[in-house]
Amino acid sequence: MSxxxxxxxxxxxxxxxxxSGTELFAYVYRPEAAWEAPKPYLHPVRSLxxxxxxxxxxxxxxxxxxxxxxxxxxxxxxxxxxxxxxxGQGYLALPERIGSMAHVCFxxxxxxxxxxxxxERLTWHPHDGELWADEERxxxxxxxxxVAGVWSLTWSSAVTNRRAxxxxxxxxxxxxxxxxxxxxxxxxxxxxxxxxxxxxxxADRGSGARSGxxxxxxxxxxxxxxxxxxxxxDGHATVVFEHAPSNDHAGQRGTHPAHWFVRTEPFAALAxxxxxxxxxxxxxxxxxxxxxxxxxADGAWxxxxxxARVKEVGW
Numbered sequence: 001m002s003x004x005x006x007x008x009x010x011x012x013x014x015x016x017x018x019x020s021g022t023e024l025f026a027y028v029y030r031p032e033a034a035w036e037a038p039k040p041y042l043h044p045v046r047s048l049x050x051x052x053x054x055x056x057x058x059x060x061x062x063x064x065x066x067x068x069x070x071x072x073x074x075x076x077x078x079x080x081x082x083x084x085x086x087x088g089q090g091y092l093a094l095p096e097r098i099g100s101m102a103h104v105c106f107x108x109x110x111x112x113x114x115x116x117x118x119x120e121r122l123t124w125h126p127h128d129g130e131l132w133a134d135e136e137r138x139x140x141x142x143x144x145x146x147v148a149g150v151w152s153l154t155w156s157s158a159v160t161n162r163r164a165x166x167x168x169x170x171x172x173x174x175x176x177x178x179x180x181x182x183x184x185x186x187x188x189x190x191x192x193x194x195x196x197x198x199x200x201x202x203a204d205r206g207s208g209a210r211s212g213x214x215x216x217x218x219x220x221x222x223x224x225x226x227x228x229x230x231x232x233x234d235g236h237a238t239v240v241f242e243h244a245p246s247n248d249h250a251g252q253r254g255t256h257p258a259h260w261f262v263r264t265e266p267f268a269a270l271a272x273x274x275x276x277x278x279x280x281x282x283x284x285x286x287x288x289x290x291x292x293x294x295x296x297a298d299g300a301w302x303x304x305x306x307x308a309r310v311k312e313v314g315w
Contacts, residue, residue, distance in 0.1 A: 003116040003141055007109055015116045015141050017151065022050045024141055024151060024296075027118055029103040033062075037081035039101035040122070041068035042139075047298045048149050051230050051237045055190045060267065064188040067294070069137075069157055072183045073170035073275075074099070077126040080183070087176035099126045101135070116141045124159070133167065135159045143313050149298035152313055155185060156244075156291040161282045169280040169288075171261075171273060179217050181276030182261045182269070185292050187241065189268030193228025196264050199303060200224050218259045218276055220250050223310055227300045228268060236300035243272060244291035244315055256280045 002018040012028045029040040036057075043066025045054040054066035063081025072080035079099040083091035101124050108119040117140045124133035136158045144151040161167045172180035189196070200221035216224065223242040230237065243249040243258065249272065251257030259276035263269045272292060274280050282288050295309055 002113045003111045003144065005109060005111040005116050013106075013109055013118055015111070017048060017144055019144070019146055020048045020050075022046055022048055024048075025153070027139060028065075029120070031100075031102075034100070035081065035095065035098060036063040036065075037070075037079050037098050037100055039068055039070070039079070040103055040120070040137075041065040042153075043067070045153075045296065047237045047296050048144070048146060048151060049235075049298045051233065051235065051298060052190050053193075053228070053237050053239050053296055055188045055267075058188070058191065058267065061188075064186075064269070067155075067185070067187050069101070069135075069155075070183055070186045070271075071099075071124070071169060072172065073168075073175055074124075075126075075132075075163075075166075075168045077132075079124065085172040085175055085177055085180070096127050099124070099132075101125075114142065114144075131162050133159050133162055148309070150309060151296055153294045153296070154291065155294070156289070157185075158287050158289040159282070160287040161284050164284055166284065167282040169275045169282065171275045173277065174275055174279050180261075181218060181259060181273040182271050184258075184271050184274040184290070185241075186261075186271040187239070187269060187294075189226065189228055189239070190231070191267070192231035193226070193268035194265060196226055196228035196268055197300075198224060198226050198262055198264060198270070200260075201303065201307065203303060216260055216262050218261070220257065220259055222249065223306070224260050224262060224270060224272075225301065225303075225306050226262070226264075226268065226270060229300075235298065238295075238297040238299065238301040238306070240293075240295040240297070240301075240306050240310070241270060241272060242293040242295070242310060244293065247272075247290050247292075 249258040
């Protein structure tokens, strides 16, 4: 196992697995179109065998870019991109509400063979460019297993409110649209993954957990898996998104709960939503810290294999 980094300043950092020769992902931080709410993102993301597991600027939502941290409704602004949902009126083109997340600098860009780490500072802005938040972000590739055909990525973000008033994180659902609680870390799968299989712990054992995007939309679970089939090559890939225990995703320790946003139709997408049913309110000077893990595996994994991987890597 050996991971290598390539940094193209003002553009991207790419991480490659030397064993397979596969570029596992590119972290792109150059500015892009204002209408798409510019922000850094990961694309392409690939399995060890080279299977693509992200999409970029699809024609249905040009602002969907691989894996990215988003804020669809933030104190009246849209740091998600594209049209803004307004209750009673639907989605409207409101360019004056489109904000951005800007790269400031990297504190670390390093690979030691077994791990590759990016530590970045960013700023969050409404349309007028005012400073609303600072973010410290850490993205790490690790635990490459060529025998099992899987590797893992851990994403941590700490967002601090720099306004003199609260930041209110919402979603289309908190603003009146059912089953549209997307915000937070958002993954858009490739077009070929449409109609894939999704499941949470217990779904294959009849223990009360469910499978299928209609069943799982808005659910709570420590992890959620998505199995898709490739175009252009044979075979499947499985992506698993997992909460760190520190996230308190169910709100059992009194913090704001998280619920899964997941779709298999009309496209493949999921997010551990920050604000599915209720707004998350961040007071001035306070920090919102969340950590997630993404496992990318070759093949159509079942619950037993996913659970074993989650346990093996651990926190």
